Amino acid sequence: MNKLQDAINYFKNEAGYSRLFEKFAAKMESIGHIGGSITISNLTDNEKKVLRNxxxxxxTKKTSTTVSLKKFEKQLEDTRFQG
Structure with a gap:
């Protein structure tokens, strides 16, 4: 399996990423490029775990948070999915 397919499988199988990526996709579509920030309200335990990691x-005590796509992308470069 290649790195891209491995990443797709990983993120699809981790429930905490679902709303995060849906909101990132909507944000990129609305602004026409990679960037901006999204807000997630009513954080689930899975989302809190994903964000913590x-x-x-x-x-743990947050009910909502704002996530920068650029900061998320920067963190991605420090994972096995870099590139």
């Missing part, structure tokens, strides 16, 4: 911050 991704950004190294505690989200």
């Amino acid at each position: 991704w950004f190294g911050r505690d989200y």
Whole structure:
């Protein structure tokens, strides 16, 4: 399996990424390029776990958060899915 397919499978199978990527896609479509920030309200436990692991911050007491697509992309470059 190639790196892209591995990434697709990983993110599709991790429930905490679902709304994050849906909102990123909608944001990119609305502004016409990669960028901007999205807000996720009513964070689920899975989303809090994903965000904690991704950004190294505690989200347990948060009910919503704003995520920068550029910051998410920068963190992606430090994973096995880089490139």
